[in-house]
Amino acid sequence: MNDGSAPMKVCVVNPNYYRSSGVTVAARRIFHGVTPLGIEQHFVDCRHGSQEEDISWIPPGRLLPFLLMDSHPVRLFQQTAAFLRWLRREGIGLVHVHHRRLAALLYPLQGFGRFRLIYTAQLSYPAETWFALTSPRSGVAISPSVAENLKKTTRITRIDIIGNPSDFPPECPDVRVPDVRGTVICVARLDPVKAHVHLIAAWKILTERGIRAKLLLIGEGSLKQTLADQVDALGLTELVEFRGFQKDIPAEMNRCLFAVLASEVEGHPVVVMEAAARGRPTLVTDVDGSRDGVPPAAALTNRIPFGDPGKLADALAVWLEQPEAVVLEGRRFYDFHKEHHSTEVVGRRYAELYERTARNH
Numbered sequence: 001m002n003d004g005s006a007p008m009k010v011c012v013v014n015p016n017y018y019r020s021s022g023v024t025v026a027a028r029r030i031f032h033g034v035t036p037l038g039i040e041q042h043f044v045d046c047r048h049g050s051q052e053e054d055i056s057w058i059p060p061g062r063l064l065p066f067l068l069m070d071s072h073p074v075r076l077f078q079q080t081a082a083f084l085r086w087l088r089r090e091g092i093g094l095v096h097v098h099h100r101r102l103a104a105l106l107y108p109l110q111g112f113g114r115f116r117l118i119y120t121a122q123l124s125y126p127a128e129t130w131f132a133l134t135s136p137r138s139g140v141a142i143s144p145s146v147a148e149n150l151k152k153t154t155r156i157t158r159i160d161i162i163g164n165p166s167d168f169p170p171e172c173p174d175v176r177v178p179d180v181r182g183t184v185i186c187v188a189r190l191d192p193v194k195a196h197v198h199l200i201a202a203w204k205i206l207t208e209r210g211i212r213a214k215l216l217l218i219g220e221g222s223l224k225q226t227l228a229d230q231v232d233a234l235g236l237t238e239l240v241e242f243r244g245f246q247k248d249i250p251a252e253m254n255r256c257l258f259a260v261l262a263s264e265v266e267g268h269p270v271v272v273m274e275a276a277a278r279g280r281p282t283l284v285t286d287v288d289g290s291r292d293g294v295p296p297a298a299a300l301t302n303r304i305p306f307g308d309p310g311k312l313a314d315a316l317a318v319w320l321e322q323p324e325a326v327v328l329e330g331r332r333f334y335d336f337h338k339e340h341h342s343t344e345v346v347g348r349r350y351a352e353l354y355e356r357t358a359r360n361h
Helices: 022-037 073-090 100-113 129-134 144-153 196-208 224-233 249-253 270-277 309-321 323-341 343-359
Strands: 008-014 039-045 063-065 094-097 116-121 138-141 158-161 183-187 214-218 240-244 258-260
Touching: 008 022, 008 100, 008 343, 022 039, 022 270, 022 343, 039 343, 073 100, 094 100, 094 343, 100 116, 100 129, 116 144, 116 343, 138 144, 144 158, 183 249, 183 270, 183 309, 196 214, 196 224, 196 309, 214 249, 224 240, 249 270, 258 270, 258 323, 270 323, 309 323, 323 343
Parallel strands: 008 039, 008 094, 039 063, 094 116, 116 138, 138 158, 183 214, 183 258, 214 240
Antiparallel strands: none
Protein backbone atom coordinates (compact mmCIF):
# COMPACT_ATOMS: atom_id res chain seq x y z
CA MET A 1 0.00 0.00 0.00
CA ASN A 2 0.96 3.63 -0.31
CA ASP A 3 3.69 4.45 2.23
CA GLY A 4 1.93 7.66 3.23
CA SER A 5 4.62 10.06 1.97
CA ALA A 6 2.28 11.46 -0.66
CA PRO A 7 -1.09 10.28 -1.96
CA MET A 8 -1.15 8.40 -5.24
CA LYS A 9 -3.34 10.33 -7.68
CA VAL A 10 -5.80 8.43 -9.87
CA CYS A 11 -8.24 9.97 -12.34
CA VAL A 12 -11.56 8.14 -12.79
CA VAL A 13 -13.24 8.98 -16.12
CA ASN A 14 -16.91 8.15 -16.59
CA PRO A 15 -19.46 9.01 -19.31
CA ASN A 16 -21.64 10.38 -16.48
CA TYR A 17 -22.54 9.65 -12.87
CA TYR A 18 -26.15 8.57 -13.42
CA ARG A 19 -27.58 7.89 -9.99
CA SER A 20 -29.23 4.60 -11.05
CA SER A 21 -26.13 3.23 -12.76
CA GLY A 22 -24.38 0.31 -11.13
CA VAL A 23 -21.09 1.78 -12.38
CA THR A 24 -21.73 4.98 -10.42
CA VAL A 25 -22.52 2.98 -7.30
CA ALA A 26 -19.39 0.86 -7.76
CA ALA A 27 -17.21 3.94 -8.41
CA ARG A 28 -18.47 5.54 -5.22
CA ARG A 29 -17.70 2.47 -3.13
CA ILE A 30 -14.29 1.96 -4.73
CA PHE A 31 -13.53 5.58 -3.83
CA HIS A 32 -14.47 4.91 -0.20
CA GLY A 33 -12.44 1.69 -0.26
CA VAL A 34 -9.19 3.14 -1.63
CA THR A 35 -9.17 6.52 0.12
CA PRO A 36 -7.98 5.16 3.51
CA LEU A 37 -5.14 3.39 1.66
CA GLY A 38 -3.44 6.56 0.43
CA ILE A 39 -5.18 6.82 -2.96
CA GLU A 40 -6.42 10.25 -4.03
CA GLN A 41 -9.05 9.85 -6.72
CA HIS A 42 -10.10 12.68 -9.01
CA PHE A 43 -13.13 12.39 -11.29
CA VAL A 44 -13.99 13.41 -14.84
CA ASP A 45 -17.58 13.68 -16.03
CA CYS A 46 -17.95 13.43 -19.82
CA ARG A 47 -21.49 14.85 -19.58
CA HIS A 48 -22.73 12.04 -21.84
CA GLY A 49 -26.50 11.66 -21.54
CA SER A 50 -29.15 13.57 -19.65
CA GLN A 51 -29.91 11.30 -16.69
CA GLU A 52 -29.96 12.71 -13.17
CA GLU A 53 -26.53 12.31 -11.59
CA ASP A 54 -25.30 11.69 -8.06
CA ILE A 55 -22.03 13.51 -7.41
CA SER A 56 -22.71 14.30 -3.75
CA TRP A 57 -20.00 11.87 -2.63
CA ILE A 58 -17.19 13.44 -4.70
CA PRO A 59 -15.05 15.86 -2.64
CA PRO A 60 -15.09 19.54 -3.64
CA GLY A 61 -12.52 20.34 -6.32
CA ARG A 62 -12.17 16.71 -7.42
CA LEU A 63 -14.68 16.71 -10.30
CA LEU A 64 -14.07 18.27 -13.72
CA PRO A 65 -15.99 18.13 -17.00
CA PHE A 66 -14.12 17.02 -20.12
CA LEU A 67 -16.35 16.06 -23.06
CA LEU A 68 -14.38 12.98 -24.09
CA MET A 69 -17.44 11.39 -25.73
CA ASP A 70 -18.37 14.39 -27.88
CA SER A 71 -19.50 13.37 -31.37
CA HIS A 72 -17.96 16.41 -33.09
CA PRO A 73 -14.35 15.61 -34.13
CA VAL A 74 -12.95 19.11 -33.56
CA ARG A 75 -14.51 19.47 -30.12
CA LEU A 76 -13.40 15.97 -29.18
CA PHE A 77 -9.81 16.80 -30.17
CA GLN A 78 -9.91 20.03 -28.16
CA GLN A 79 -11.38 18.37 -25.09
CA THR A 80 -8.93 15.46 -25.24
CA ALA A 81 -5.96 17.82 -25.55
CA ALA A 82 -7.23 19.86 -22.59
CA PHE A 83 -7.67 16.66 -20.58
CA LEU A 84 -4.10 15.52 -21.29
CA ARG A 85 -2.72 18.92 -20.33
CA TRP A 86 -4.67 18.79 -17.07
CA LEU A 87 -3.31 15.33 -16.24
CA ARG A 88 0.27 16.53 -16.70
CA ARG A 89 -0.32 19.72 -14.72
CA GLU A 90 -1.85 17.80 -11.81
CA GLY A 91 0.78 15.06 -11.88
CA ILE A 92 -1.79 12.30 -12.33
CA GLY A 93 -0.18 9.16 -13.70
CA LEU A 94 -3.09 6.69 -13.61
CA VAL A 95 -6.43 6.91 -15.41
CA HIS A 96 -9.22 4.45 -14.58
CA VAL A 97 -12.17 3.97 -16.95
CA HIS A 98 -15.17 1.63 -16.85
CA HIS A 99 -16.30 2.16 -20.44
CA ARG A 100 -15.10 0.61 -23.73
CA ARG A 101 -15.30 3.77 -25.81
CA LEU A 102 -13.23 5.70 -23.30
CA ALA A 103 -10.70 2.87 -23.11
CA ALA A 104 -10.38 2.85 -26.91
CA LEU A 105 -9.88 6.64 -26.96
CA LEU A 106 -7.34 6.88 -24.16
CA TYR A 107 -5.27 3.72 -24.60
CA PRO A 108 -3.21 5.02 -27.57
CA LEU A 109 -2.75 8.41 -25.87
CA GLN A 110 -0.86 7.13 -22.82
CA GLY A 111 2.50 8.32 -24.12
CA PHE A 112 1.22 11.81 -24.89
CA GLY A 113 -0.39 12.18 -21.50
CA ARG A 114 2.31 10.34 -19.54
CA PHE A 115 -0.25 8.17 -17.79
CA ARG A 116 -1.11 4.48 -17.55
CA LEU A 117 -4.64 3.31 -18.32
CA ILE A 118 -6.67 0.90 -16.19
CA TYR A 119 -9.81 -0.42 -17.88
CA THR A 120 -12.54 -2.18 -15.90
CA ALA A 121 -14.95 -4.16 -18.10
CA GLN A 122 -18.47 -4.03 -16.72
CA LEU A 123 -20.39 -6.23 -19.18
CA SER A 124 -20.09 -9.06 -21.69
CA TYR A 125 -20.32 -7.82 -25.30
CA PRO A 126 -20.43 -9.48 -28.73
CA ALA A 127 -17.13 -9.42 -30.60
CA GLU A 128 -16.66 -6.09 -32.38
CA THR A 129 -13.67 -5.34 -34.60
CA TRP A 130 -13.29 -1.72 -33.49
CA PHE A 131 -12.69 -2.69 -29.88
CA ALA A 132 -10.67 -5.80 -30.65
CA LEU A 133 -8.22 -3.51 -32.49
CA THR A 134 -8.16 -0.69 -29.92
CA SER A 135 -8.51 -2.49 -26.59
CA PRO A 136 -5.74 -2.33 -23.96
CA ARG A 137 -3.47 -5.34 -23.41
CA SER A 138 -4.58 -5.70 -19.77
CA GLY A 139 -7.78 -5.03 -17.93
CA VAL A 140 -10.09 -5.76 -15.02
CA ALA A 141 -13.22 -7.91 -15.33
CA ILE A 142 -15.90 -7.60 -12.68
CA SER A 143 -16.83 -11.29 -12.88
CA PRO A 144 -15.57 -14.57 -14.36
CA SER A 145 -18.21 -14.30 -17.11
CA VAL A 146 -16.89 -10.90 -18.16
CA ALA A 147 -13.30 -12.22 -18.01
CA GLU A 148 -14.19 -15.06 -20.40
CA ASN A 149 -15.86 -12.57 -22.71
CA LEU A 150 -12.73 -10.38 -22.76
CA LYS A 151 -10.59 -13.38 -23.67
CA LYS A 152 -12.86 -14.25 -26.58
CA THR A 153 -13.55 -10.80 -28.00
CA THR A 154 -10.47 -8.61 -27.34
CA ARG A 155 -6.68 -8.72 -27.33
CA ILE A 156 -6.60 -8.28 -23.55
CA THR A 157 -4.31 -10.99 -22.23
CA ARG A 158 -3.77 -10.01 -18.60
CA ILE A 159 -7.07 -9.93 -16.67
CA ASP A 160 -7.64 -9.23 -12.99
CA ILE A 161 -11.08 -10.20 -11.68
CA ILE A 162 -12.30 -7.65 -9.13
CA GLY A 163 -16.02 -7.70 -8.43
CA ASN A 164 -18.34 -4.85 -7.58
CA PRO A 165 -18.30 -3.86 -3.89
CA SER A 166 -20.93 -3.34 -1.23
CA ASP A 167 -20.88 -2.20 2.39
CA PHE A 168 -21.23 -5.17 4.74
CA PRO A 169 -21.99 -4.94 8.46
CA PRO A 170 -19.69 -6.96 10.76
CA GLU A 171 -22.36 -9.62 11.31
CA CYS A 172 -25.09 -11.00 9.10
CA PRO A 173 -28.34 -9.14 9.91
CA ASP A 174 -31.13 -11.11 11.52
CA VAL A 175 -34.11 -11.74 9.26
CA ARG A 176 -37.43 -12.18 11.07
CA VAL A 177 -39.63 -14.26 8.79
CA PRO A 178 -42.97 -12.93 10.16
CA ASP A 179 -41.91 -9.38 9.21
CA VAL A 180 -40.90 -10.13 5.61
CA ARG A 181 -42.82 -13.26 4.60
CA GLY A 182 -44.29 -12.94 1.11
CA THR A 183 -42.42 -9.77 0.11
CA VAL A 184 -39.83 -9.79 -2.69
CA ILE A 185 -37.68 -6.95 -4.06
CA CYS A 186 -36.23 -6.22 -7.49
CA VAL A 187 -33.75 -3.35 -7.68
CA ALA A 188 -33.03 -2.54 -11.33
CA ARG A 189 -33.38 0.24 -13.88
CA LEU A 190 -36.69 0.04 -15.71
CA ASP A 191 -34.92 -0.72 -18.98
CA PRO A 192 -35.46 -3.60 -21.47
CA VAL A 193 -32.26 -5.46 -20.51
CA LYS A 194 -33.56 -5.95 -16.96
CA ALA A 195 -36.56 -7.90 -18.36
CA HIS A 196 -39.16 -6.78 -15.84
CA VAL A 197 -41.75 -7.89 -18.38
CA HIS A 198 -40.86 -11.54 -17.67
CA LEU A 199 -40.84 -11.00 -13.91
CA ILE A 200 -44.31 -9.43 -13.97
CA ALA A 201 -45.55 -12.28 -16.18
CA ALA A 202 -44.18 -14.75 -13.61
CA TRP A 203 -46.03 -12.86 -10.87
CA LYS A 204 -49.29 -13.40 -12.76
CA ILE A 205 -48.56 -17.13 -12.91
CA LEU A 206 -48.02 -17.16 -9.14
CA THR A 207 -51.43 -15.59 -8.54
CA GLU A 208 -53.06 -18.16 -10.82
CA ARG A 209 -51.56 -20.83 -8.55
CA GLY A 210 -53.03 -19.17 -5.48
CA ILE A 211 -49.74 -17.60 -4.29
CA ARG A 212 -50.22 -13.95 -3.39
CA ALA A 213 -46.92 -12.20 -2.75
CA LYS A 214 -45.83 -8.57 -2.84
CA LEU A 215 -43.25 -7.43 -5.41
CA LEU A 216 -41.40 -4.17 -4.81
CA LEU A 217 -39.85 -2.67 -7.94
CA ILE A 218 -37.10 -0.19 -7.07
CA GLY A 219 -35.77 1.87 -9.95
CA GLU A 220 -36.37 4.45 -12.61
CA GLY A 221 -36.22 4.24 -16.38
CA SER A 222 -37.87 4.50 -19.77
CA LEU A 223 -40.21 1.51 -19.34
CA LYS A 224 -42.08 2.70 -16.25
CA GLN A 225 -45.38 3.42 -18.01
CA THR A 226 -45.17 0.30 -20.19
CA LEU A 227 -44.61 -1.89 -17.14
CA ALA A 228 -47.33 -0.12 -15.16
CA ASP A 229 -49.74 -0.81 -18.03
CA GLN A 230 -48.73 -4.48 -17.99
CA VAL A 231 -49.34 -4.70 -14.24
CA ASP A 232 -52.74 -3.07 -14.65
CA ALA A 233 -53.74 -5.33 -17.56
CA LEU A 234 -52.82 -8.45 -15.55
CA GLY A 235 -54.73 -7.30 -12.47
CA LEU A 236 -51.63 -7.08 -10.30
CA THR A 237 -51.90 -3.51 -9.04
CA GLU A 238 -52.38 -4.64 -5.42
CA LEU A 239 -49.34 -6.92 -5.57
CA VAL A 240 -46.74 -5.00 -7.61
CA GLU A 241 -45.54 -1.69 -6.21
CA PHE A 242 -43.44 0.78 -8.20
CA ARG A 243 -41.31 2.61 -5.66
CA GLY A 244 -39.10 4.57 -8.05
CA PHE A 245 -35.55 5.63 -7.29
CA GLN A 246 -34.54 5.04 -3.66
CA LYS A 247 -31.28 6.17 -2.08
CA ASP A 248 -31.53 3.93 0.98
CA ILE A 249 -31.38 0.47 -0.60
CA PRO A 250 -30.54 -1.32 2.71
CA ALA A 251 -33.80 -0.02 4.20
CA GLU A 252 -35.71 -1.34 1.20
CA MET A 253 -33.97 -4.72 1.48
CA ASN A 254 -34.96 -4.96 5.13
CA ARG A 255 -38.61 -5.04 4.10
CA CYS A 256 -38.17 -8.18 1.99
CA LEU A 257 -37.48 -11.90 2.26
CA PHE A 258 -35.28 -12.07 -0.84
CA ALA A 259 -34.34 -10.29 -4.07
CA VAL A 260 -34.89 -11.30 -7.69
CA LEU A 261 -33.31 -10.30 -11.04
CA ALA A 262 -34.76 -11.42 -14.38
CA SER A 263 -32.05 -9.72 -16.48
CA GLU A 264 -30.94 -10.65 -19.99
CA VAL A 265 -27.33 -9.87 -19.13
CA GLU A 266 -25.41 -8.42 -16.19
CA GLY A 267 -21.79 -7.72 -15.37
CA HIS A 268 -21.67 -8.38 -11.65
CA PRO A 269 -24.98 -7.06 -10.32
CA VAL A 270 -24.55 -4.60 -7.48
CA VAL A 271 -28.00 -5.50 -6.16
CA VAL A 272 -26.85 -9.06 -5.41
CA MET A 273 -24.10 -7.66 -3.16
CA GLU A 274 -26.51 -5.17 -1.57
CA ALA A 275 -29.02 -7.92 -0.82
CA ALA A 276 -26.29 -10.20 0.56
CA ALA A 277 -25.14 -7.40 2.87
CA ARG A 278 -28.63 -7.48 4.44
CA GLY A 279 -28.63 -11.28 4.69
CA ARG A 280 -30.88 -11.72 1.66
CA PRO A 281 -30.21 -14.11 -1.23
CA THR A 282 -31.04 -13.26 -4.85
CA LEU A 283 -32.84 -15.44 -7.38
CA VAL A 284 -31.30 -14.76 -10.80
CA THR A 285 -31.40 -15.78 -14.44
CA ASP A 286 -28.61 -17.98 -15.75
CA VAL A 287 -26.85 -15.26 -17.75
CA ASP A 288 -23.38 -13.75 -17.80
CA GLY A 289 -22.69 -11.82 -14.62
CA SER A 290 -25.77 -12.90 -12.70
CA ARG A 291 -24.68 -16.53 -12.45
CA ASP A 292 -21.40 -15.37 -10.90
CA GLY A 293 -23.30 -13.85 -7.98
CA VAL A 294 -24.61 -17.21 -6.76
CA PRO A 295 -22.30 -18.65 -4.06
CA PRO A 296 -20.87 -22.14 -4.62
CA ALA A 297 -22.61 -23.32 -1.41
CA ALA A 298 -26.07 -22.10 -2.48
CA ALA A 299 -28.77 -24.72 -1.89
CA LEU A 300 -32.04 -23.35 -3.29
CA THR A 301 -33.07 -23.54 -6.95
CA ASN A 302 -31.38 -20.64 -8.72
CA ARG A 303 -30.04 -19.48 -12.11
CA ILE A 304 -33.28 -19.75 -14.07
CA PRO A 305 -33.23 -19.76 -17.90
CA PHE A 306 -33.69 -16.24 -19.23
CA GLY A 307 -37.03 -15.34 -20.78
CA ASP A 308 -39.04 -18.19 -19.25
CA PRO A 309 -41.71 -16.75 -16.88
CA GLY A 310 -43.04 -20.23 -16.12
CA LYS A 311 -39.74 -21.54 -14.78
CA LEU A 312 -39.16 -18.26 -12.97
CA ALA A 313 -42.57 -18.65 -11.31
CA ASP A 314 -41.69 -22.23 -10.33
CA ALA A 315 -38.55 -21.06 -8.54
CA LEU A 316 -40.29 -18.08 -6.94
CA ALA A 317 -42.94 -20.42 -5.57
CA VAL A 318 -40.30 -22.64 -3.96
CA TRP A 319 -38.60 -19.66 -2.33
CA LEU A 320 -41.86 -18.11 -1.12
CA GLU A 321 -43.07 -21.39 0.36
CA GLN A 322 -39.79 -22.05 2.22
CA PRO A 323 -38.98 -18.80 4.03
CA GLU A 324 -36.78 -20.45 6.66
CA ALA A 325 -34.65 -22.02 3.91
CA VAL A 326 -34.40 -18.61 2.25
CA VAL A 327 -33.05 -17.13 5.48
CA LEU A 328 -30.35 -19.81 5.59
CA GLU A 329 -29.56 -19.10 1.94
CA GLY A 330 -29.18 -15.43 2.82
CA ARG A 331 -26.48 -16.36 5.32
CA ARG A 332 -24.60 -18.21 2.55
CA PHE A 333 -24.83 -15.16 0.29
CA TYR A 334 -23.65 -12.89 3.12
CA ASP A 335 -20.64 -15.06 4.01
CA PHE A 336 -19.50 -15.49 0.41
CA HIS A 337 -19.89 -11.91 -0.77
CA LYS A 338 -18.51 -10.32 2.39
CA GLU A 339 -15.34 -12.36 1.92
CA HIS A 340 -14.93 -11.41 -1.73
CA HIS A 341 -16.86 -8.20 -2.39
CA SER A 342 -16.94 -5.96 0.64
CA THR A 343 -15.93 -2.34 0.07
CA GLU A 344 -12.75 -2.94 2.09
CA VAL A 345 -11.74 -6.04 0.11
CA VAL A 346 -12.41 -4.47 -3.29
CA GLY A 347 -10.73 -1.21 -2.24
CA ARG A 348 -7.60 -3.08 -1.18
CA ARG A 349 -7.47 -4.99 -4.46
CA TYR A 350 -7.79 -1.80 -6.51
CA ALA A 351 -5.14 -0.06 -4.41
CA GLU A 352 -2.80 -2.98 -5.07
CA LEU A 353 -3.60 -2.82 -8.80
CA TYR A 354 -2.97 0.94 -8.90
CA GLU A 355 0.40 0.53 -7.20
CA ARG A 356 1.43 -2.38 -9.41
CA THR A 357 0.49 -0.44 -12.52
CA ALA A 358 2.38 2.65 -11.32
CA ARG A 359 5.51 0.59 -10.61
CA ASN A 360 5.43 -0.80 -14.16
CA HIS A 361 5.14 2.67 -15.71
